Amino acid sequence: QSVLTQPPSVSAAPGHSVTISCSGGTSDIGDNYVSWYQLLPGTAPKLLIYETSQRPSGVPDRFSASKSGTSATLHIAGLQTGDEADYFCGTWDSNVYAGRMFGGGTKLTVL
């Protein structure tokens, strides 16, 4: 189902920054809002970003996101060991009825 492409894994040291990319097409990322989710093992997924760059209440400003054309990016600054998790992007394909979709996910390792 994943037509949004994310790198399988990224890694960085504590205190450093990392970016996670999400690549799509003109009818999905290029045409719609993007959301980002954090999945920690054994816990409920958490919405980090909605409407491409908006943070819900309670999400630290270390997490930021943007979009350019058909690609979106999640940026995490000041990495903490607790940030080690899987991250997924999500959007909608305007050309498909019922076209909500997610990226394949990126495993973040904080070294």
Next chain:
Amino acid sequence: QLQLQESGPGLVKPSGTLSLTCSVSGGSVVSYKWWTWVRQSPAQGLEWIGEVYQTGSTIYHNSFKSRVAMSFDESNNSFSLELHSVTAADTAVYYCARHRGSNAFDLWGPGTAVIVSS
């Protein structure tokens, strides 16, 4: 504080029906518009299955459309998922979630693991 909790059998036989319920606590299920089911498997990552609306109408991903049904139970403050004719490929962790709009899911249950096996 609104919370979601999935429940249902953790083991389903091939060709059988997977039935899950999402119980809503701390608020009314009719107070929000869209309720969603998503699953996660190692092979497929996160997959959006579909949504049930406050009105009871539904929308399903094409991949599941022929064998899925979602419903809304105001009396039990819950909504449910049925997935028919399951195979091993349906083995996954199933999540219920609230769709806040703008294609973002802002509240999730902890997930429930379902294994399809004889």
